[in-house]
Amino acid sequence: MTSSESPRAVxxxxxxxxxxxxxxxxxxxALDGVLLGRSGFHRLVLAGILSRGHILLEGVPGVGKTAxxxxxxxxxxxxxxxxQFTPDLMPGDILGSHILQEVAPGRREMTFQPGPVFTxxxxxxxxxxxxxxxxxxxxxxxxxxxxxxxxTTRTLPAPFFVLASQNPIELEGTYPLPEAQLDxxxxxxxxxxxxxxxxxxxxxxxxxxxxxxxxxxxARAELESLFAMMERIYLxxxxxxxxxxxxxxxxxxxxxxxxxxTSYVSYGASPRAAIAMAxxxxxxxxxxxxxxxxxxxxxxxxxxxxxxxxxxxxKARFDQVTAPxxxxxxxxxxxxxxxxxxAGVGIAAP
Amino acid sequence: xxxxxxxxxxxxxxxxxxGVLLVLERGLRRAAAAGFVWGAVVLAARAGLGAEGSWxxxxxxxxxxxxxxxxxxxxxxxxxxxxxxxxxxxxxxxHGGLLMAGVEADLGAWRGELRGAAVPRVTWRARPAAxxxxxxxxxxxxxxxxxxxxxxxxxxxxxxxxxxxxxxxRDLEVLAEEGLLEIExxxxxxxxxxxxxxxxxxxxxxxxxxxxxxxRDVAERTADEAAEAAFGEGERLAAAAEVAExxxxxxxxxxxxxxxxxxxxxxxxARAAAEERLLDAATAQALxxxxxxxxxxxxxxxxxxxxxxxxxxxxxxxxxxxxxxxxLLAARRSLAAEDAELSDxxxxxxxxxxxxxxxxxxxxxxxxxxxxGRGDAPMTWQEPISSEGASFEEQALDPASLAALERSSLxxxxxxxxxxxxxxxxxxxxxxxxxxxxxGGAFTQTVLPRHRGAVRRFFARTDESKTDEDDP
Numbered sequence: 001m002t003s004s005e006s007p008r009a010v011x012x013x014x015x016x017x018x019x020x021x022x023x024x025x026x027x028x029x030a031l032d033g034v035l036l037g038r039s040g041f042h043r044l045v046l047a048g049i050l051s052r053g054h055i056l057l058e059g060v061p062g063v064g065k066t067a068x069x070x071x072x073x074x075x076x077x078x079x080x081x082x083x084q085f086t087p088d089l090m091p092g093d094i095l096g097s098h099i100l101q102e103v104a105p106g107r108r109e110m111t112f113q114p115g116p117v118f119t120x121x122x123x124x125x126x127x128x129x130x131x132x133x134x135x136x137x138x139x140x141x142x143x144x145x146x147x148x149x150x151x152t153t154r155t156l157p158a159p160f161f162v163l164a165s166q167n168p169i170e171l172e173g174t175y176p177l178p179e180a181q182l183d184x185x186x187x188x189x190x191x192x193x194x195x196x197x198x199x200x201x202x203x204x205x206x207x208x209x210x211x212x213x214x215x216x217x218x219a220r221a222e223l224e225s226l227f228a229m230m231e232r233i234y235l236x237x238x239x240x241x242x243x244x245x246x247x248x249x250x251x252x253x254x255x256x257x258x259x260x261x262t263s264y265v266s267y268g269a270s271p272r273a274a275i276a277m278a279x280x281x282x283x284x285x286x287x288x289x290x291x292x293x294x295x296x297x298x299x300x301x302x303x304x305x306x307x308x309x310x311x312x313x314x315k316a317r318f319d320q321v322t323a324p325x326x327x328x329x330x331x332x333x334x335x336x337x338x339x340x341x342x343a344g345v346g347i348a349a350p
Numbered sequence: 351x352x353x354x355x356x357x358x359x360x361x362x363x364x365x366x367x368x369g370v371l372l373v374l375e376r377g378l379r380r381a382a383a384a385g386f387v388w389g390a391v392v393l394a395a396r397a398g399l400g401a402e403g404s405w406x407x408x409x410x411x412x413x414x415x416x417x418x419x420x421x422x423x424x425x426x427x428x429x430x431x432x433x434x435x436x437x438x439x440x441x442x443x444x445h446g447g448l449l450m451a452g453v454e455a456d457l458g459a460w461r462g463e464l465r466g467a468a469v470p471r472v473t474w475r476a477r478p479a480a481x482x483x484x485x486x487x488x489x490x491x492x493x494x495x496x497x498x499x500x501x502x503x504x505x506x507x508x509x510x511x512x513x514x515x516x517x518x519x520r521d522l523e524v525l526a527e528e529g530l531l532e533i534e535x536x537x538x539x540x541x542x543x544x545x546x547x548x549x550x551x552x553x554x555x556x557x558x559x560x561x562x563x564x565x566r567d568v569a570e571r572t573a574d575e576a577a578e579a580a581f582g583e584g585e586r587l588a589a590a591a592e593v594a595e596x597x598x599x600x601x602x603x604x605x606x607x608x609x610x611x612x613x614x615x616x617x618x619x620a621r622a623a624a625e626e627r628l629l630d631a632a633t634a635q636a637l638x639x640x641x642x643x644x645x646x647x648x649x650x651x652x653x654x655x656x657x658x659x660x661x662x663x664x665x666x667x668x669x670x671x672x673x674x675x676x677x678l679l680a681a682r683r684s685l686a687a688e689d690a691e692l693s694d695x696x697x698x699x700x701x702x703x704x705x706x707x708x709x710x711x712x713x714x715x716x717x718x719x720x721x722x723g724r725g726d727a728p729m730t731w732q733e734p735i736s737s738e739g740a741s742f743e744e745q746a747l748d749p750a751s752l753a754a755l756e757r758s759s760l761x762x763x764x765x766x767x768x769x770x771x772x773x774x775x776x777x778x779x780x781x782x783x784x785x786x787x788x789x790g791g792a793f794t795q796t797v798l799p800r801h802r803g804a805v806r807r808f809f810a811r812t813d814e815s816k817t818d819e820d821d822p
Contacts, residue, residue, distance in 0.1 A: 009455040166662035236450035238437040283445065289461060292447030294440065337437035339430045344478065345371055347364075348441060 009221045010075045012232045020229040023222045024050070027075055028287075030214040034071040034203075035064050037198030041324045042302055044189055045072065047283035050230050051184020053143050053276060054162040056127075056308065058178075063191045065165035067211055072163065075214045076223055078120035083132075084164040085130035091137035093149050100121075112149065117141050120157055124164035135181055137163060142184040159227070179267075179311065186276045190307035226286075233282040234292045240278060242336045243298055247274040249334050250310060258333035260326055264316035269309040277305045291341070295336040303327045357449060357464040358438075365435045366690045367472045373425035377418050378479045382726040384417035385410075385486030396493070397501035410490065438537055443467045509550040514562050517671075518543055524670040528628060528798050539565060573672035577681055579661045581630045583684040587657050590618050594650040615649055616640070627655055630662040661685045736771040 012020075024046060031042040040296045045068065048055040057065045066082075073080035083094055113203075116122065117138070127135060141147055145156045164185070167174055182188070192213030194202070206212070249256040251268030261268070277292075280301035285293045307323040316326075367688035388410045421603040431440070433450075439786035448460055457464075519540065526536040544563055550558040597611055623629065633655050640648040661682060668678040747755065797805055 011451065011455050011457055011460060013459050124776035234447070234451045236454060237445050238433055238440075238450045239447055289444065290448070292451040292455075292795040294444075294448075294450075295437075296441075296444075296446065336441055337430075338434050338437055340428075340434075341368070341430065341472050342372070342375060343473040345368075345375060346473050347438060348473050 002083060009218065009234060011234050012229060013291075015233075015288070016229065017289055017291055020226055023115060023218060024287055025227055026216050027218055027306060030216045031068070031071060033215050034075075034211045035068055035246035036201050037194055038064075038068075041189065041191070042068075043287055044187060044301070045283075046096060047280050047287060047301065048187045048189075048304075049076070049161065050226060050286065051276070052161070052187055052227070053157055053279065053280035054072060054164070054187045056182070056185040057163065057191050058167070058168060059191030060187060060193070061186060063192050063193055066123065066125055068191075069125075069165070070091055070161040071122070071211060071214055073121045075217050076121070077217045077220060078223075080121035080123055081114050081119040081259040082125060083124040085124045085127045085134070087129060087131060088140045089130045089134050092132050094134065094137050095141070097195070098150060106218045107145070112152070112154075115147075115152075117147060118154075120155060120159055122160070122162045122163065124162055126167060128166040128177055131173055132176065132178055135175070139181055143182070159223075159287045162328035181273050182308045183270050185308060187304040189304050198222050229283055230279075232291070233286050235278055235282060236292060238337070239281070239293050239295060240297060241338075242334070243274050243281070243296055245334050246298070246302065246306075246330055247271070247277070249330055250306065256334060258329050258330040262319070264319070264321045264326060265310055265314055266313040267311040273309045274307055276300060280305050298336075299331055301330055306330075357452065357467075360469045361432060361439055361449075362434045362469065363469050363506055364439060364472070365429055365432060367469070368435065368460040369426050369429040371474050373422050375474060375476075375479060376425040376428075378425075378476070378483050381414055381419035382479070382482040382486040383488045384413045385483070388413045389486070392490070393501065394497060395495075396496075400498065401636040402498070406494065410494075439467075439470070442470055460822075471796035496821050507553050509555050509558055511547065511550045511558060515543060515547045518565050518569065520564065520820065521566075521670055521672055524666060524672065525569060526667060528576070529630075530572050530628070539568065570672055573667050573670075574677070576628050577667065577673045577677050578666055581677075581681045581684050583622060584657060584681060585661070585662055586618065587622065587653050588685070590615055591650065591653045591657070594646060594653060595648055598650070606686040612646060612649075615646075616642075619649055619652060619656075629659050630663070633659040637815055657685045658774055 001015065011173050028039065028042055028045055031045070032039050035042070045055060049072070056066070059065055070080075070082075083089070091113065094117050096113050096118065098110040099113050101111045103111070122141075124138070124161050141156060141160070142162050145158070147156065162185075166177065173233050189302045245256060247269045248254050249268075250265065250273075251257060251262060252262045253264045254261075254268070257265075258270075277298060281293045281297040284297040284300050285291070288297070290297075303324050306327045310323045310326055312321070312323060312326070316322075356512070392406045395406070433453075436449055436453070439445070440447060443449070446463060448457065448463055451457065452464065522531065522536055522539050522543070525531040526533065531539070542561070546558055593611060594615055597608060597615070618641055619637040620642075623634040627773070629637070633652070636648075636652045637656055640652040654779070664673065664678055664681045664685075666677065667673045786814045
């Protein structure tokens with residue numbers, strides 16, 4: 001290395017990655033033990049946690065959304081609060097409020113009573129049953145990780161995650177989440193109904209369906225070390241460019257946008273989506289035991305990171321085109337390596 | 351060291367292979383394009399200008415050389431960048447970003463993960479480009495080796511008049527079959543048609559079209575003339591059939607008169623057989639034979655056969671498009687209709703009036719009446735004589751003649767001067783002519799017979815019965 005070159009990043013070495021990977025695998029195994037038959041789904045949830053992002057879980061009632069969030073809180077050994085969102089829930093019920101208290105004999109003051117948001121993991125159950133006003137109360141908390149009330153800003157404890165569950169919008173008594181709030185969720189994961197084999201295992205191994213306590217919990221220091229390792233996962237420039245091109249191509253007016261995007265998308269993904277994809281790809285690489293992010297990591301997190309950020313038009317609804325299908329179209333149309341070879345010229349499959 | 355020598359060498363080798371392949375791919379396409387372009391130039395030069403020479407081969411070689419050089423430069427420049435090739439290798443060989451990160455960060459112990467992989471094979475589906483190049487080579491070969499006369503012939507822009515030629519040939523055939531064209535005449539017209547077909551060219555289409563129009567005019571005029579003649583002949587045959595009918599019914603008539611009428615009929619039949627070209631040979635022969643034998647029954651049958659033959663011939667002309675529907679229908683009506691006027695005449699007058707009959711019906715002179723000239727003037731069915739340029743002596747009509755003229759109606763036209771009654775105006779009047787006392791020049795109001803009584807009573811009144819209002 002010559003003196004004129006900038007300092008080169010040093011990748012975490014294999015033993016360091018192995019240690020972090022062991023912790024991550026312990027979390028995954030604990031999660032798999034609590035909720036059966038969802039290892040791939042748990043991997044994405046942990047990737048979201050390692051990326052310090054908020055996760056929106058969507059699924060019909062009874063598929064284990066709340067159980068997952070509770071288990072995660074226990075495994076990570078982080079304090080967590082649960083708020084059941086209802087139509088009459090007010091912002092003060094989440095953020096907290098000032099109440100008049102007698103601080104000394106004959107002296108009363110308005111003191112702040114923190115709401116349930118002041119925790120590490122906020123379980124926002126059935127978030128789309130609250131009115132948009134109440135949903136929007138979480139905007140600052142999710143983005144800045146702080147709460148401002150009556151001109152006073154209070155920082156939320158770190159780490160802070162919102163793990164929200166929502167029912168499909170088609171169900172009765174639901175409000176759609178505002179786009180601004182949706183954009184603040186790193187992932188939207190759809191919780192599928194378990195198959196017959198998984199159901200059989202649940203019925204035969206658990207009384208009343210109660211999940212056993214997690215086999216292992218992660219110490220705070222271990223979690224912090226995982227976060228620290230995340231900071232060292234290297235994102236090559238070509239991969240960063242691939243993420244940027246994917247997000248740019250999700251806009252219907254973009255030159256690289258595939259025909260399906262042009263036809264069915266009203267608004268593409270935001271810059272926040274690109275940041276989220278890069279972070280989630282880092283986490284995915286770490287969970288794969290690699291110090292660098294590859295194209296496959298980006299592709300693995302593309303659907304959960306982008307599907308709730310694409311705003312589809314009426315034609316898409318009419319043609320029953322879904323956001324995951326459009327993301328798949330994006331991935332197929334954008335050449336990761338940018339080879340730009342003429343038709344007929346290619347590289348043989350390995 | 352940024353990357354392992356092995357990994358970097360793989361990247362560079364793959365990039366070189368891609369570059370060579372791109373040079374080949376572009377070279378083949380450019381060579382094919384150059385071949386097509388130069389082949390077209392050679393064809394144009396040989397066919398259009400009649401040029402030959404070695405400059406064509408030299409030009410081809412030069413064009414190919416320029417195309418190959420351009421393709422080499424373009425293909426080599428269009429190689430993917432090293433970073434892109436590295437990204438491709440990283441993805442294909444499952445390095446998970448290590449290969450890409452190796453040039454930007456220190457891999458440390460991860461370098462070992464990059465060793466041992468082979469350079470992937472570069473593929474090219476060359477068949478479309480190869481077909482293109484083969485097509486270009488074939489085109490150039492044809493352009494160079496095709497005989498000059500073939501090129502010149504191919505360079506002629508043909509004029510597609512095949513359908514018109516075919517239609518006209520068929521028309522001529524129909525006219526010849528109907529006997530409207532003599533064999534020599536038909537051969538001559540067919541020859542003209544063949545010449546037109548051979549010489550039809552896009553360079554001078556007007557000449558061909560004019561020639562075709564001329565031939566079409568000839569065919570249609572011939573058919574029209576024949577239809578017009580058949581129309582008149584049909585009328586005569588209808589009248590002759592009536593006379594033959596009358597002859598058949600007049601067994602008690604004067605034998606001499608009957609014999610004369612029969613002779614006239616025979617003469618008519620013979621003339622129709624000889625003159626009417628639309629009649630087929632069998633019908634004409636039957637008419638001739640019947641005329642020679644003077645047999646009334648045979649004559650009647652031959653006349654009917656003649657009418658039917660004429661109708662069939664006209665039908666065929668119409669089917670061939672040589673006469674229009676209006677002409678066909680008029681002729682058909684003429685041939686099918688009975689001559690009711692003649693039939694009434696014969697019923698009333700018998701064969702005794704046959705002299706007038708022959709003259710009036712069968713084109714003999716002396717019919718008289720309202721016609722186009724003197725009674726003994728020969729009747730012709732040509733275009734009427736134009737009055738343009740003719741001068742007439744002006745003649746002032748008195749007001750009475752003018753009033754009579756206003757009340758007159760047109761009963762016919764004749765070329766001769768109108769007859770004038772001596773000494774008085776032509777208008778016939780029955781009322782007293784008071785104007786005569788004044789020389790006949792003054793306006794006279796005619797008193798109609800139904801008003802005469804009223805006028806007489808008016809002037810017969812006594813003086814007492816007159817009122818002031820009655821005085822004019």
